[in-house]
Amino acid sequence: MASRGINLHPPGYHPSSLTNTNFDIIVVGAGPVANFAEERLSKAGLKVASVQYELYGGDCHYFACVPSKALLRPLEALDAAKAVGGAREAIGSNDLDVQAIFQRRDNIVSTWDDEPWIATVAKPLGVTLVRGFGRITGVKSVSVQPYGENERYNLTANVAIIIATGSTHNVPPIPGIDQLEAGKEIWINRDATAANYVPEHLIIFGSGAVGTEMATFYSRVGGKVTLITNGSEILPRSEPEAAAIVRKSLEAHGVDIKLSAKATKIEKEGPNKLTVTMANGETIKGSVILNAVGRKPRTFDFGLDTISIQGEGAPLKVDASMAVPVPSTVQGQSEAGNWLYAVGDVNAIGPTTHMGVYQCRIACNAILSNLKKSNPSAKITLPRGAFITESKEAVGGIPQVIFTEPSISAVGHTLATAKAAGLKVRAVDCNMSAAVPGAWLYGDGQPGWARWVVEEGTEKLVGATYCCVEASEFVNSASVAVRMGLPLKELVHVVPPFPTRGEILRYLIDAAGY
Numbered sequence: 001m002a003s004r005g006i007n008l009h010p011p012g013y014h015p016s017s018l019t020n021t022n023f024d025i026i027v028v029g030a031g032p033v034a035n036f037a038e039e040r041l042s043k044a045g046l047k048v049a050s051v052q053y054e055l056y057g058g059d060c061h062y063f064a065c066v067p068s069k070a071l072l073r074p075l076e077a078l079d080a081a082k083a084v085g086g087a088r089e090a091i092g093s094n095d096l097d098v099q100a101i102f103q104r105r106d107n108i109v110s111t112w113d114d115e116p117w118i119a120t121v122a123k124p125l126g127v128t129l130v131r132g133f134g135r136i137t138g139v140k141s142v143s144v145q146p147y148g149e150n151e152r153y154n155l156t157a158n159v160a161i162i163i164a165t166g167s168t169h170n171v172p173p174i175p176g177i178d179q180l181e182a183g184k185e186i187w188i189n190r191d192a193t194a195a196n197y198v199p200e201h202l203i204i205f206g207s208g209a210v211g212t213e214m215a216t217f218y219s220r221v222g223g224k225v226t227l228i229t230n231g232s233e234i235l236p237r238s239e240p241e242a243a244a245i246v247r248k249s250l251e252a253h254g255v256d257i258k259l260s261a262k263a264t265k266i267e268k269e270g271p272n273k274l275t276v277t278m279a280n281g282e283t284i285k286g287s288v289i290l291n292a293v294g295r296k297p298r299t300f301d302f303g304l305d306t307i308s309i310q311g312e313g314a315p316l317k318v319d320a321s322m323a324v325p326v327p328s329t330v331q332g333q334s335e336a337g338n339w340l341y342a343v344g345d346v347n348a349i350g351p352t353t354h355m356g357v358y359q360c361r362i363a364c365n366a367i368l369s370n371l372k373k374s375n376p377s378a379k380i381t382l383p384r385g386a387f388i389t390e391s392k393e394a395v396g397g398i399p400q401v402i403f404t405e406p407s408i409s410a411v412g413h414t415l416a417t418a419k420a421a422g423l424k425v426r427a428v429d430c431n432m433s434a435a436v437p438g439a440w441l442y443g444d445g446q447p448g449w450a451r452w453v454v455e456e457g458t459e460k461l462v463g464a465t466y467c468c469v470e471a472s473e474f475v476n477s478a479s480v481a482v483r484m485g486l487p488l489k490e491l492v493h494v495v496p497p498f499p500t501r502g503e504i505l506r507y508l509i510d511a512a513g514y
């Protein structure tokens with residue numbers, strides 16, 4: 001991150017400054033998921049240490065969810081105003097001010113200074129921040145190695161260790177990729193979300209959430225964008241009809257999308273003069289490549305072998321309480337029971353912030369309940385919901401919003417995943433723009449498509465996808481229905497007010513024949 005002068009390892013919070021190295025809880029990694037644990041467990045009365053290698057707040061806060069949505073929100077706001085006569089005239093022909101967008105994003109991430117976040121989260125909670133790379137060194141013990149130093153400092157936990165080290169980007173094995181200058185010629189999510197300029201021609205590998213969201217932003221602020229994906233459609237985990245709407249919108253904004261494509265070689269003719277050769281012989285000349293082909297958990301060089309856990313670099317396997325089963329051979333009788341937990345991207349179960357936080361709530365409940373059971377006189381305050389110590393598997397896919405234009409929100413099964421899971425289902429589709437008065441009052445020419453996946457026989461809702469402007473606002477009610485296994489005969493009695501876009505529910509009920 002040198003190109004923007006971002007210091008990932010600011011000074012302070014050095015382990016040598018600790019007067020006591022024994023804590024009740026040690027959380028390794030301090031992203032949004034860990035921050036939740038810090039709050040819940042310290043409020044319950046436990047002494048918590050937070051071991052963080054880079055900026056306190058994690059990738060989500062500085063290089064992923066937060067800055068990417070900060071970049072995308074102005075596009076949505078401008079489009080919303082332009083879709084409404086009266087507001088449209090106030091804007092005239094004015095377009096996005098990209099420098100102002102970058103400035104707003106910089107403010108939102110406190111220009112990558114983590115002191116404000118430390119002052120908001122860690123300090124008021126009394127959490128001890130320890131800056132450095134954490135490794136497991138044995139049962140209930142962690143070493144911390146400050147950045148750029150060799151010495152390791154040992155910390156011990158009385159109750160539990162929570163691993164929340166997140167994930168990092170994959171690198172596709174394309175010849176020539178290692179010759180590119182990191183941060184200037186080859187970007188990862190950190191560069192794309194922290195950039196303060198628009199590349200002349202951005203070539204994106206991968207059309208998942210990162211690739212499509214960044215294609216949306218950079219194409220709208222004056223960049224030429226090519227999106228290369230090995231899939232037959234973009235956004236392979238979404239309903240293909242919704243993905244196709246987003247693809248057409250990207251194409252309408254000038255993005256050149258190569259489906260079922262494979263880059264076989266990258267050559268450099270000079271600084272930021274890159275040529276990508278495709279398997280079909282086509283060549284694409286660009287200035288920057290964004291690598292967005294998925295992520296892997298950060299379990300490398302993590303000391304898991306010290307507790308006989310195999311699979312360095314792989315997702316950590318957890319049980320329903322988010323506990324990592326530690327072989328009984330490594331823990332003495334006195335240490336029997338769960339003490340190691342893994343939450344968030346590091347277990348790869350649902351690599352999004354909200355799923356990580358959900359998992360963390362369960363893990364904290366399990367830690368607190370087990371502690372109270374094993375030591376009834378422990379001076380802790382159990383939250384009311386501490387008895388909820390087991391997570392429930394997502395029905396089909398996890399709830400997620402892809403912040404493209406239009407955006408896609410979804411929960412549960414797609415038609416394809418439901419069929420692959422052996423469910424007998426039918427799709428109920430609705431064209432929102434044509435049907436729902438709330439949609440045409442909201443703005444002119446609003447795209448909108450929705451699908452419910454309904455199980456035949458039980459008539460339960462097992463999946464829902466919405467593709468429209470601000471689709472994010474629709475998914476939560478569908479999440480409740482899918483989670484609770486609500487049948488359509490009950491959903492008939494859920495009445496969305498007129499004239500809201502939320503009335504899509506009523507029109508889907510109609511389309512389902514109810």
Ligand SMILES: Cc1cc2nc3c(=O)[nH]c(=O)nc-3n(C[C@H](O)[C@H](O)[C@H](O)COP(=O)(O)OP(=O)(O)OC[C@H]3O[C@@H](n4cnc5c(N)ncnc54)[C@H](O)[C@@H]3O)c2cc1C
Pocket residue numbers: 028029030031032033034051052053054055057058059060061063064065066068069132133134135164165166167189193210298302343344345346351352353354355356
């Ligand atoms: C561009 C982009 C946009 C995204 N947008 C969204 C979105 O809109 N909504 C959403 O829900 N999800 C989004 N995600 C996914 C989301 O960022 C992750 O699911 C989330 O960050 C996971 O949180 P976490 O706390 O598990 O890990 P992280 O946020 O990755 O934090 C983990 C921290 O642990 C630290 N660490 C790692 N190893 C060690 C170690 N050994 N010792 C000490 N510290 C260590 C790292 O420095 C890191 O800061 C996005 C991802 C990307 C890449």
Ligand SMILES: NC(=O)c1ccc[n+]([C@@H]2O[C@H](COP(=O)([O-])OP(=O)(O)OC[C@H]3O[C@@H](n4cnc5c(N)ncnc54)[C@H](O)[C@@H]3O)[C@@H](O)[C@H]2O)c1
Pocket residue numbers: 172173205206207208209210211213228229230231234235236261262263292293294295351352400401402403
């Ligand atoms: N709004 C959100 O919730 C949000 C936003 C961004 C990222 N995320 C999360 O971050 C994670 C990473 O996202 P991502 O988009 O990097 O990964 P992803 O796994 O979602 O998508 C990767 C894409 O790369 C393609 N691909 C793989 N190898 C390729 C190759 N060699 N050449 C071309 N294409 C290739 C795949 O077909 C797929 O389209 C995901 O878990 C995602 O859910 C979430």
